[in-house]
Amino acid sequence: MAKKTIQDVEVKGLKVLARVDYNVPLNEDGSISDETRIVASLPTVKYLLDNGAKVILCSHLGRPKGERKMEFSLAPVAKRLAELLNVKVTLAPDCIGEEVEKMAAELQAGEILLLENLRFHKEEEKNDPEFAKKLASLAELYVSDAFGTVHRAHASTAGVAEYLPAVAGFLIGKELSVMGEALENPVRPLVAILGGAKVKDKIGVITNLLNKCDTLIIGGGMAYTFYKAKGYEIGDSLLDEANLGLAKELMETAKAKGVNMVLPVDNVIATDFAADAEYKQVPADQFIPGWQGMDIGDKTREMFAEIVKSAGTVIWNGPMGVFEFPNFEKGTEAIAEACAESNAITIVGGGDSASAITKLGYADKITHISTGGGASLEFLEGKTLPGVAALNDK
Numbered sequence: 001m002a003k004k005t006i007q008d009v010e011v012k013g014l015k016v017l018a019r020v021d022y023n024v025p026l027n028e029d030g031s032i033s034d035e036t037r038i039v040a041s042l043p044t045v046k047y048l049l050d051n052g053a054k055v056i057l058c059s060h061l062g063r064p065k066g067e068r069k070m071e072f073s074l075a076p077v078a079k080r081l082a083e084l085l086n087v088k089v090t091l092a093p094d095c096i097g098e099e100v101e102k103m104a105a106e107l108q109a110g111e112i113l114l115l116e117n118l119r120f121h122k123e124e125e126k127n128d129p130e131f132a133k134k135l136a137s138l139a140e141l142y143v144s145d146a147f148g149t150v151h152r153a154h155a156s157t158a159g160v161a162e163y164l165p166a167v168a169g170f171l172i173g174k175e176l177s178v179m180g181e182a183l184e185n186p187v188r189p190l191v192a193i194l195g196g197a198k199v200k201d202k203i204g205v206i207t208n209l210l211n212k213c214d215t216l217i218i219g220g221g222m223a224y225t226f227y228k229a230k231g232y233e234i235g236d237s238l239l240d241e242a243n244l245g246l247a248k249e250l251m252e253t254a255k256a257k258g259v260n261m262v263l264p265v266d267n268v269i270a271t272d273f274a275a276d277a278e279y280k281q282v283p284a285d286q287f288i289p290g291w292q293g294m295d296i297g298d299k300t301r302e303m304f305a306e307i308v309k310s311a312g313t314v315i316w317n318g319p320m321g322v323f324e325f326p327n328f329e330k331g332t333e334a335i336a337e338a339c340a341e342s343n344a345i346t347i348v349g350g351g352d353s354a355s356a357i358t359k360l361g362y363a364d365k366i367t368h369i370s371t372g373g374g375a376s377l378e379f380l381e382g383k384t385l386p387g388v389a390a391l392n393d394k
């Protein structure tokens with residue numbers, strides 16, 4: 001990896017400001033409903049503690065929109081982190097200011113100070129230099145480990161790196177090396193599977209992946225725009241009319257580049273967009289006017305699973321159907337299962353695909369589940385991620 005990591009620098013005795021992702025979902029009573037992100041931060045936090053650093057952690061939680069709204073306090077996270085690590089975690093009353101500066105200055109090696117929600121200050125998302133400077137003044141080294149936010153240039157993800165030596169933590173290190181390798185030096189054949197609702201959101205990814213992969217599978221609501229571009233009837237299915245021409249162009253580019261672009265050969269279609277809608281399965285070219293595509297069909301599930309099983313590397317992002325409704329979740333689950341059973345290097349990004357994997361208990365059978373939906377998409381697009389660009393080169 002081109003960027004320095006925590007293993008490339010001395011951390012002993014240093015006050016280290018680590019930007020982690022503790023944007024965890026909360027229940028109505030304020031308890032944490034999913035602690036995956038806290039657990040994911042532990043390798044970096046433990047490494048810093050074990051190597052004698054004074055650890056200052058910072059994160060955002062929810063959308064307090066620049067106001068001090070205590071329902072978005074990181075207090076539940078401080079409590080859970082202390083339990084998980086069995087060390088004292090002190091929650092600062094804010095993320096900047098005199099009192100916080102005093103607490104940071106008095107911090108001892110092996111102790112953790114968790115700063116209060118960064119987004120209590122609107123300057124965070126504005127990447128305000130003064131705010132970034134104040135954050136940086138708390139520490140002597142900056143560690144970036146919140147992959148979910150590196151595609152945003154915020155004060156805590158990019159701004160602070162102007163004022164401190166800046167390195168990657170283990171989570172970001174793994175994201176960059178696994179995804180970087182898959183794009184630049186993949187075990188072939190490289191198969192990309194893209195799904196979800198909007199063609200618009202995935203244009204950049206498709207365009208970049210057409211230069212990299214051997215097979216590109218398109219499923220989910222997105223597929224119907226490609227059907228339409230091929231002249232198929234799609235009934236009332238999702239259609240990105242503005243990008244019809246582009247869909248056609250992308251299919252032509254795939255052909256010209258020798259990339260096998262694969263669309264569903266059958267679909268589960270329904271009378272309405274509803275969990276209890278009447279539904280049936282039809283071949284791709286036999287859509288019924290007035291009905292809409294909700295999931296990929298049996299034959300498609302088998303075909304996609306075969307492609308996944310014989311792949312060298314699989315990159316999957318986006319559901320194959322309206323998986324929120326049980327009648328239309330089979331396609332997404334089939335891809336999750338195929339990824340789990342494949343001997344390929346499997347990389348899953350995007351919240352929906354990742355939760356399908358977790359729900360089915362396949363998480364430990366996947367090479368890498370990306371912790372950042374938006375960030376992983378931008379990485380796959382080949383875009384520069386500001387929070388990564390800000391780190392020191394090796």
Ligand code: AMP
Nearest residue numbers: 196197198220221293294318321322323
């Ligand atoms: P995205 O945010 O673009 O990845 O899209 C995710 C959403 O796409 C999920 O909420 C799915 O329900 C939705 N989706 C997937 N397939 C379809 C479909 N055939 N029709 C409508 N929505 C779909």
